Amino acid sequence: MTLDPVHFKAISRLAGRVQRSVDEQEHREFAETVWSEWLDPLVDDGTRVVEPLGDQRRRKVDIEDVALEADRFPTRHGLDSGTINPTTFKNSLVVDVAQAAMSRVPSELDLHRARTMVIAVHSNDATVAFPDDWSMDDEGYVRQRLLHVPQVDRSMTAVVHELGLYLAEITHARDNADVVEDLLVMDGPIYPKGLLTWANRDPELSELLREEEQPQRIIQSYVRMVERFIERDVPLVGFVKNPASRLLTRTVRQREGNAPWLNDAAFFSQVLERGGFEEGVWERETDALTFTNWFVSRGGTDGTLSATDLPYGVDRVRDPREYEVTFSMVYDPRTDTIYRVEAPRAFTEDADRREALLRQVLKGIAAERGPPEAVAKADSLAKIGSEETAALRESLEGSFDSELDTDYDDDRWGAFDY
Secondary structure (H helix, E strand, O other), X not given: OOOOHHXXXXXXXXXXXXXXXXOHHHHHHHXXXXXXXXXXXXXXXXXXXXXXXXXXXXXXXXXXXXHOOXXXXXXXXXXXXXXXXXXXXXXXXXXXXXXXXXXXXXXXXXXXXOEEEEEEEEOOOOOOOOOOOOEEEHHHOEEEEEEEOOOOOOOHHHHHHHHHHHHHHHHHHHHHHHHOOOXXXXXXXXXXXXXXXXXXXOHHHHHHXXXXXXXXXXXXXXXXXXXXXXXXXXXXXXXXXXXXXXHHHHHHHHHHOOOOOOOHHHHHHHXXXXXXXXXXXXXXXXXXXEEEEEEEEOOHHHHHHHXXXXXXXXXXXXXXXXXXXXXXXXXXXXXXEEEEEEEEHHHOOXXXXXXXXXXXHHHHHHHHOOOOHHHHHHHHHHOOOHHHHHHHHHHHHHHHOOOEOOOHXXXXXXXXXX
């Protein structure tokens, strides 16, 4: 125990000196104003960055009722990838191990056994040789390769992590696309947002994205995946468990000088949360899921792959509108959690289909009290647990004939995550 009661009191007194000029009720009122007056459309520098697809509205559905609804799609496949997180060795290698998996509801054990694995490796030694071909293992159920990550000076852990993660995911999606019969639910966004953010995250990452074929090929592969599902008329959606976009809040802040929400998810939480103030305290109602209509998003990375002029050598074969990111926000009051459901506009242009997609996701959230079953299964299959991570890192020490490059914090806290 390093903090005595007197210390807690001192911290509380100090925190109490923070003055809030706007209370929670005023925040909610401001959120209502933005919702009712700013989103049809939301304009940033002359561009309609967010606008409703159909009528703008908020809706609710009884949790028990929607959980018992019939499935709109008889089979649902989920897709996810996981990693051990970048690991540094004393011989200067930075390594991450990624694996991707696909689930099916109802289950299909052979599909669940299949994996795509990528070992992404960064080395400052230009003489190190890296075979770049794919190989098979586990009686053909595992597809695997080494990926030599381009030379970078600063952002090596991000590059190693994101190239490995997205290459594993998109390769597994490509290899298994034809087994998806009715619906694919990706655990996360439909496009490789982590790579697309390189353009604005860091000058070195931006240059890497412009000059290197590896990230460009991965982005192109996601475009091809979307095209393949459109051609087969099999919808795909992305289920984003931790939406972090700041497009809306950033635009509001630029226009008003202030936006009291950390990100767009916080804004939509206030817009969708039902309840009222009782003696100045907000009381939440928890009997219904609430959700928005679908919106088209063209701001930030959402607009990259539907833009008139495509960057990074990427090409399309269909109308750019079909690639536009559309989304709906869903709020679960039982856990005070906001989710973002997104899909290419090709699958949400039709009102009946976008309603079916949303109702299927709502049913899954209601029944599972969290991500729909296909997503939860894929997450479980792809996740590399802490014990497995420790064992893999020990095995890699032997393979590379080098020890982990740890520091004081790693020894102190027993952690080695980036």
